Amino acid sequence: TYGPASTPTHPLATAPVSSPAHSVDGFVREFLHELNTNQGVTLSLSSVNDQYLALASTVKNYLMARWLETNRKTRDAKVKAVGYLSAEYLLGRQLGNALLATDLGEIAHKGLELCGLDLATLRSQEVEPGLGNGGLGRLAACFIDSLATMDVPCIGYGIRYEYGIFRQTFVDGRQVEQPDTWLSLGSPWEFPHPEASVQVDFGGHTEKYTDDDGRERTRWVPAWNVLGVPYNYMVPGYLNGRVNTLRLWSAQATKAFDLGIFNAGDYAQAVRAQTFAENISKVLYPEDSTPQGKELRLQQQYFFVACSLRDFINNELEEGFDLHNLSDRIIFQLNDTHPVIAVPELMRILVDEQGFEWDEAWEVTKSCFAYTCHTLLPEALEVWSTELLGRLLPRHLEIIFQINDEFLAEVRATYPGDEIRARRMSMIAEHPERGVRMAYLATVAGTKVNGVAALHSQLLRDKVLPDFSQLWPEKFTNVTNGVTPRRFVKMANPHLSDLISDTIGNGWVTDLERLRELEPYADDPEFQDKFREIKAWNKRRLTSLLEARDGIVLPDGHLLDVMVKRLHEYKRQSLKLLHIISLYEQVVSGKIAASDLTPRTVVFGAKAAPGYKMAKDTIHLINKVAEKVNNDPVLEGRLKVAFPANYNVTLAEKLIPAADLSEQISLAGMEASGTGNMKFALNGALTIGTDDGANVEIRELVGDKHFFLFGMDEPAVAELGAKGYNPITYYESQPQLRAALDMVMNGAFSDGDQDMFGSVVHNLLHQDRFMALADFESYVAAQAKVEEKYADQAAWTRSSILNVARTGFFSSDRSMRDYIQRIWHTQPMI
Ligand code: CBF
Secondary structure (H helix, E strand, O other): OOOOOOOOOOHHHHOOOOOOOOOHHHHHHHHHHHHHHOOOOOHHHOOHHHHHHHHHHHHHHHHHHHHHHHHHHHHHHOOOEEEEEOOOEEOOOOHHHHHHHHOOHHHHHHHHHHOOOOHHHHHOOOOOOEEOOOHHHHHHHHHHHHHHHOOOOEEEEEEOOOEOOOEEEEEOOEEEEEOOOOOOOOOOOEEEOHHHOEEEEEOOEEEEEEOOOOOEEEEEEOOEEEEEEEEEEEEEOOOOOOEEEEEEEEEEEOOOOOHHHHHOOOHHHHOHHHHHHHHHHOEOOOOOOOOOOOHHHHHHHHHHHHHHHHHHHHHHHHOOOOHHHHHHOEEEEEEOOOOOOHHHHHHHHHHHHOOOOHHHHHHHHHHHEEEEOOOOOHHHOOEEEHHHHHHHOHHHHHHHHHHHHHHHHHHHHHOOOOHHHHHHHOOEEOOOOOEEEHHHHHHHHOOOEEEOOHHHHHHHHHHHOHHHHHHOHHHEEEOOOOEOHHHHHHHOOHHHHHHHHHHHOOHHHOOHHHHHHHHHHHHOHHHHHHHHHHHHHHHHHHHHHHHHHHOOOOOOOOEEEEEEOOOOHHHOHHHHHHHHHHHHHHHHOOOOOHHHOOOEEEEEEOOOOOOOHHHHHHHHHHHHHHHHHHHOHHHOOOEEEEOOOOOOHHHHHHHHHHOOEEEEOOOOOOOOOOOHHHHHHHOOOEEEEOOOOOHHHHHHHHOHHHOEEOOOOHHHHHHHHHHOOOOHHHHHHOHHHHHHHHHHHOOOOOOOOOOOOHHHHHHHHHOOOOOOHHHHHHHHHHHHHHHHHHHOHHHHHHHHHHHHHHOHHHEHHHHHHHHHHHHHOOOOOO
């Protein structure tokens, strides 16, 4: 499907494509050409959107030769690639990253200036593709960036949702969701390939038959199908000439409409099939860390993995590769359980379509997958009901049953007589309804299983999959997450990047551990001054953005205390809120003077899943507290709460570099890793955090003196849980906590309405699996230490510099090296 139709005869047809000249003149020529020919307008009549689209096309032209060359080189070298299967990619804006990867930033700036245009204005025209919920999708985006930068062949596979994560607005302090129409002005970064569409089947039944060799076989007789249309995106490496591909699938009806019904006059009915098919890639499920057991969700999962496997295997067959050796060509990384249906799908292709014997197909399948688990919450591990699976994917369910039977035979052989264990390890859960435990299937099929931070991987072995880690200890490994330093330092924090490069050279951008060389400068007053000036500049930049974007005015000279992440009870935004309420209560009740407070602005950024009531109530409460505190003249200049709506990657890029304090306060043992925590530390924020997820490793690396640890650790949480958590005892024994909670209950933030936040308070006092009240005292004590340290600006800046210098480990390049060496066994193409 991708090869030339016939052998080209014209010499130009095979000549390498060249990039436009890397000069201001070359750029301007290209830009104007794109404006005229692509947008069909002259500069004087062009809109900002025209200009942005022309700019994007121009930058793409600089990447094009590299992309074509990457594809040629990879194909010719016949090397093993990584197939990253992820239902989410939270990419962020593309233009800035493409400018960085091509080193065109300065040239574009000057070139546009000559045209009377402003690069920043055009950049802000881009709507970010929000094709992910949070950490998991953003991690996928960081990983593919790193692989391209490290020259590793990788194809990312996912879904081109027509509507990404909803746009959050606030109405009277309550979250209201709006559709994310990210494609409405056109997306210049995608390359649709309808000619390479693939068909995906659903439903129907299976039947037995005897093949020509007299073998008993099964075939799937599906009931309906859809088309998967691939859209390719460039994934440019940083200044290295490599451009990998991200291929996102869009669902389309196989038949646009039923002509018979149309002719009979029922237009709506005639296009029903089309609407139905297109629903599959219509919208991203807005749940984060908790699965959605909905039929459409399973359709999405199967749709994109079926397209991706079909795509890859078709290519292999066209190129004459033997599928028996598939694992020499690809390793499919399962990003959480969302793509795990790929396992029975590969078995089905090999056995039913390619005529493999079951055992040989299983050998191949087992060597082609590896699984990353991203959670510890039991409710977040996907279980698909066998009723639904049997209805939607009957052949896959049969295959899963057979895999399970053979696996249980192995368990019984290893542990004779231990039927309880066999039942525990079965991929088929019997309660509350019969369902397939996708994490078990992934663990059985994967060559490796990894968690995403040291603590998480340990808990995964000990608590989530203990029987499996006992059976196959060598299968389990840890790869601590990482973030791309290109987007989150170089691009997001340009002045800090310049300071670092001026001090230690610019090798750190692709070798982040070199940030260690900054350590000797932590005590250097001149370096400290520059570092502080940069933080102040980042704060001013944020101030202008928030003023324009949200009408929020940030006061000058405040400690900027930031908590940005999805709203979830386990992350404990309510604990942060109780701290704010407590400060407020102490001032208004006269226990302390406002002038005793360290001037502080707390910034929240958080979306709640639309169906998650407690999370939405918490958002409402944060906004109400903000309203009260911000309008009370007593607190003027001392405490401010800001909650800009619609936190996304674009806002993160401005918010994180401005932060002084990073709030990572989940209940220990709940946050698998976190990646925001890494971005903050790399940009010089100090962390106040529990011993959870990757916080543990951040603290170990930066040192206790430069991290504000508080709260129970995981064993203490487990012990308290076993003993029985009784939140009311904390309320009764801690006056400060009681006063804060009473204030909410008495209606201080709800115009006297004592019911408005009743459910939030009731939950904290009587249920709360996440034990916020148990950590309150310790959290408040840690906040006091924060204030003490902040009062000594030299000490604070020193710690801040050391945070930057010591967190190079958290580059996603390092994560990728770990995956390559311990899981994938692929090679860079250098
Ligand atoms: O591993 C990436 C991130 O994934 C999550 O966001 C997830 O969706 N399961 C986790 O909650 C994060 O801890 C983790 O960093």
